Amino acid sequence: MSILVVGSVAFDTVETPFGKAEKVLGGSASFFSVAAAFFAPVNLVGVVGTDFGEKEMAAFRGRPIDTLGLERMDGKTFHWQGKYSYDLNARDTICTDLNVFEFFKPKIPPAYRQSAFVFLGNIDPLLQRDVLEQVERPKVVACDTMNFWIKGKPEELRRTLRKVDVLLVNDAEVRQLSGEWNIVKAARAVRAMGPRTLIVKKGEHGVLMFGEESSFAAPAYPLENVFDPTGAGDTFGGGFVGYLAAAGHTGDAVLRQAVIMGSTLASFCVEAFSLDRLLCLTRAEIDERFRLFRRLTHFEDI
Amino acid sequence: MSILVVGSVAFDTVETPFGKAEKVLGGSASFFSVAAAFFAPVNLVGVVGTDFGEKEMAAFRGRPIDTLGLERMDGKTFHWQGKYSYDLNARDTICTDLNVFEFFKPKIPPAYRQSAFVFLGNIDPLLQRDVLEQVERPKVVACDTMNFWIKGKPEELRRTLRKVDVLLVNDAEVRQLSGEWNIVKAARAVRAMGPRTLIVKKGEHGVLMFGEESSFAAPAYPLENVFDPTGAGDTFGGGFVGYLAAAGHTGDAVLRQAVIMGSTLASFCVEAFSLDRLLCLTRAEIDERFRLFRRLTHFEDI
Numbered sequence: 001m002s003i004l005v006v007g008s009v010a011f012d013t014v015e016t017p018f019g020k021a022e023k024v025l026g027g028s029a030s031f032f033s034v035a036a037a038f039f040a041p042v043n044l045v046g047v048v049g050t051d052f053g054e055k056e057m058a059a060f061r062g063r064p065i066d067t068l069g070l071e072r073m074d075g076k077t078f079h080w081q082g083k084y085s086y087d088l089n090a091r092d093t094i095c096t097d098l099n100v101f102e103f104f105k106p107k108i109p110p111a112y113r114q115s116a117f118v119f120l121g122n123i124d125p126l127l128q129r130d131v132l133e134q135v136e137r138p139k140v141v142a143c144d145t146m147n148f149w150i151k152g153k154p155e156e157l158r159r160t161l162r163k164v165d166v167l168l169v170n171d172a173e174v175r176q177l178s179g180e181w182n183i184v185k186a187a188r189a190v191r192a193m194g195p196r197t198l199i200v201k202k203g204e205h206g207v208l209m210f211g212e213e214s215s216f217a218a219p220a221y222p223l224e225n226v227f228d229p230t231g232a233g234d235t236f237g238g239g240f241v242g243y244l245a246a247a248g249h250t251g252d253a254v255l256r257q258a259v260i261m262g263s264t265l266a267s268f269c270v271e272a273f274s275l276d277r278l279l280c281l282t283r284a285e286i287d288e289r290f291r292l293f294r295r296l297t298h299f300e301d302i
Numbered sequence: 303m304s305i306l307v308v309g310s311v312a313f314d315t316v317e318t319p320f321g322k323a324e325k326v327l328g329g330s331a332s333f334f335s336v337a338a339a340f341f342a343p344v345n346l347v348g349v350v351g352t353d354f355g356e357k358e359m360a361a362f363r364g365r366p367i368d369t370l371g372l373e374r375m376d377g378k379t380f381h382w383q384g385k386y387s388y389d390l391n392a393r394d395t396i397c398t399d400l401n402v403f404e405f406f407k408p409k410i411p412p413a414y415r416q417s418a419f420v421f422l423g424n425i426d427p428l429l430q431r432d433v434l435e436q437v438e439r440p441k442v443v444a445c446d447t448m449n450f451w452i453k454g455k456p457e458e459l460r461r462t463l464r465k466v467d468v469l470l471v472n473d474a475e476v477r478q479l480s481g482e483w484n485i486v487k488a489a490r491a492v493r494a495m496g497p498r499t500l501i502v503k504k505g506e507h508g509v510l511m512f513g514e515e516s517s518f519a520a521p522a523y524p525l526e527n528v529f530d531p532t533g534a535g536d537t538f539g540g541g542f543v544g545y546l547a548a549a550g551h552t553g554d555a556v557l558r559q560a561v562i563m564g565s566t567l568a569s570f571c572v573e574a575f576s577l578d579r580l581l582c583l584t585r586a587e588i589d590e591r592f593r594l595f596r597r598l599t600h601f602e603d604i
Contacts, residue, residue, distance in 0.1 A: 086483070087483050181388070181389050182525075182526060182527075182528070183506075183524060184524050184525065184526040185526060202507065204485075205504065205507040205508075206507075206508075206519075206521070208521075208524060214597060214598075215524060215598060216598060216599070216601070217508075217521035217524065217598050217599055218521075218599075218601075219508065219510075219519035219520075219521065222485060222486050222510060222517060222519065223484075223486065224484060224486040224487055225484075226484070253601070253602055256600070256601035256602070257601050257602060257604060259601075260601055261604075287604060290604055291603065291604075294601070294603055295516060296516075296517060296518060296519050297518070297519055297520075297599050297601075298558070299518070299520075299555070299558035299559050299561075299562055299596070299599075300555055300558070300559060301593065301596055302559060302563075302589060302592055302593075
């Protein structure tokens with residue numbers, strides 16, 4: 001089944017302890033699309049400026065990613081610049097130039113309106129709802145958000161959450177959204193707002209999923225060389241939603257596998273700058289690491 | 303097979319956001335022994351003062367815990383006082399009165415010298431080695447340590463580690479001990495110091511095990527009510543070593559189950575002050591939560 005993703009397509013300038021990359025392809029919808037397209041066709045809605053050229057577009061070519069919905073506006077593409085601490089656990093945003101992204105009003109092409117799976121990237125909850133009004137009865141709506149909207153537009157966000165099936169946030173965000181410190185209580189409060197499945201991303205500490213039938217905990221893959229964490233969360237989202245779309249449903253067993261698939265894709269993403277590792281990744285490598293995750297977590301019953 | 307444990311037996315005064323407990327039973331060897339005794343006989347070596355009465359000793363009675371090696375000295379029992387932050391993730395030590403523990407020189411009773419499993423609690427690495435010199439060819443030596451010894455007695459600790467099979471530390475300690483930030487590299491460096499198996503305890507984020515045959519990752523059980531984290535690490539150690547001692551070996555599959563058993567016991571420990579929850583715990587409750595851990599982490603192969 002096909003996936004509609006709406007989010008940012010950007011240039012990132014990233015400095016890590018291991019090097020610096022200048023104006024490389026980034027943005028939530030970029031990472032998401034390339035990860036998801038390993039599993040299902042992706043319809044991409046976003047906006048870029050006139051500085052976004054064939055070199056950047058090449059990342060989406062030769063994959064089942066439709067870019068009809070990637071609008072081109074006069075002006076510059078969204079640019080984010082950040083610098084990571086020596087341990088990669090903290091990052092400072094040096095600048096955020098919204099540029100054309102400031103005026104982003106998602107327009108869903110008619111051909112996209114029957115997408116069965118929708119992923120609402122981290123944008124204004126009002127725009128997220130506007131996207132939902134343009135699509136026809138999607139099977140599953142997944143959604144990302146961030147502290148900026150939780151604090152800045154709580155009422156709009158609440159309204160959007162009522163229409164969401166799966167919410168993907170990090171541990172700080174689920175606490176902020178619920179006002180509860182304890183993660184189990186926080187998850188219950190957030191699920192009561194609408195999403196029947198809540199994914200809590202904890203970076204190097206893995207992922208917790210709170211679902212209708214059960215809870216599920218997955219570690220992050222212990223990597224020897226983490227090069228650049230930028231985009232790991234969005235890549236997780238792409239692997240997760242992509243795997244669900246390929247399965248065509250969100251049963252408990254498939255949700256669990258999808259969490260591992262998201263973690264698998266994210267573990268590759270951080271091995272290089274930008275989408276570099278994802279763009280040379282093969283399905284065989286993905287499946288091999290998925291199996292390593294099983295080896296990493298499996299234990300026998302007593 | 304029987305387990306020899308050497309460590310602190312103490313009074314704890316603990317304040318959490320949920321209440322305060324004054325001079326209740328604590329100490330690494332206490333938590334360890336009660337947890338381990340669910341699986342195998344325990345020989346306890348420690349020291350208490352004259353203020354350690356029948357009420358405290360009752361915790362060890364009616365269980366396979368031999369207290370012949372629990373020395374009684376003139377003076378007061380080791381007393382630790384701490385206060386936890388609102389989120390239980392940080393704690394301040396308000397006072398540490400070593401009392402008789404300052405003069406602790408472990409004396410291993412002859413009846414204990416053939417213990418197959420040895421757990422060296424967090425004491426001076428010189429004393430840990432002294433314990434090993436008093437025992438006869440144990441099958442497995444497990445060991446805990448802390449930042450105080452890593453910084454204060456690095457050479458002594460290195461010498462002890464050469465004689466250790468399984469080292470249990472937290473993530474900050476493994477980084478400090480190795481001088482490596484990346485946990486995979488840190489684990490390799492620490493394993494090169496002697497321990498063939500390294501257990502990295504990450505509190506609410508679970509446990510990583512780096513072994514000869516494989517690595518293993520286990521989450522912490524997501525609890526709705528964490529009351530007091532004191533002793534969780536030592537209780538993990540007791541469940542872990544206890545399970546190994548019952549199996550009688552440290553094969554890869556048993557090590558993995560032992561990590562889950564340690565995590566299971568620790569998840570009960572934090573539900574109440576002191577050893578209160580462990581002392582009313584049944585084997586049926588333990589086995590049930592072990593199975594919940596399987597439900598929490600299991601996913602199907604693709």
